[in-house]
Amino acid sequence: MANSMAEQLQQDMACEGLLECIHGLKQLDKECYQVMVESDEPLTIDEVAERVDRERSTAYRSIQRLLQSGFIQKEQINYEQGGYYHVYSPTDPSQIANDMQRMLNDWYAKMGQLIQEFEDKYEHVDSAAAVES
Numbered sequence: 001m002a003n004s005m006a007e008q009l010q011q012d013m014a015c016e017g018l019l020e021c022i023h024g025l026k027q028l029d030k031e032c033y034q035v036m037v038e039s040d041e042p043l044t045i046d047e048v049a050e051r052v053d054r055e056r057s058t059a060y061r062s063i064q065r066l067l068q069s070g071f072i073q074k075e076q077i078n079y080e081q082g083g084y085y086h087v088y089s090p091t092d093p094s095q096i097a098n099d100m101q102r103m104l105n106d107w108y109a110k111m112g113q114l115i116q117e118f119e120d121k122y123e124h125v126d127s128a129a130a131v132e133s
Contacts, residue, residue: 025065028052032062033071033090042075042087063088070099 025033035051036043043051049059066072066088073091078084 025069025071026062028054028058029062029065032059033066036072036088036090039089042089044085044087048088071096 031052032048035048045060045063046056048063049056052059052062054062063072067074071091072088074086074088076084076086
C-alpha cells in the first residue's frame with residue numbers, strides 16, 4: 001500500500017481497497033469477508049478457516065478485525081441441550097458504505113482543520129520575515 005495520500009491517488013484502486021485504506025484490514029481479512037459474502041448462510045470460524053485454508057486461530061483474528069470494523073455481524077446459536085456457538089455473516093453493504101462515508105467526512109473535516117492550523121501557524125512566520133526584510 002502507498003504511504004502518502006499523493007501515492008494513493010496515483011494508484012489504481014478497486015473498491016476492496018477501501019477495506020485496507022479506511023479500516024487497515026489485511027489481505028486475509030478481505031478473503032474472509034469475501035467467503036462470508038459468497039456464502040448463502042452464516043459461517044462458523046471453523047468453516048471460514050477451512051475455506052481460506054488457514055488455521056482456526058488465524059481466521060479468528062481476522063474475523064475479530066472484521067467485527068471491530070463493522071463489516072460482519074456475530075450471532076449466537078444455542079444448542080437445545082445447552083451450550084452455544086457463534087456464526088458470522090456480512091453486514092448490509094449500504095450500512096458499511098454509510099459508515100465509510102461518515103468516516104471519510106470526519107477525516108475530511110479533520111484534514112481541513114489541520115490545513116487551517118498549518119496556514120495560521122506559518123502565515124505569521126512569512127509575515128514576520130517580510131517585515132524584517
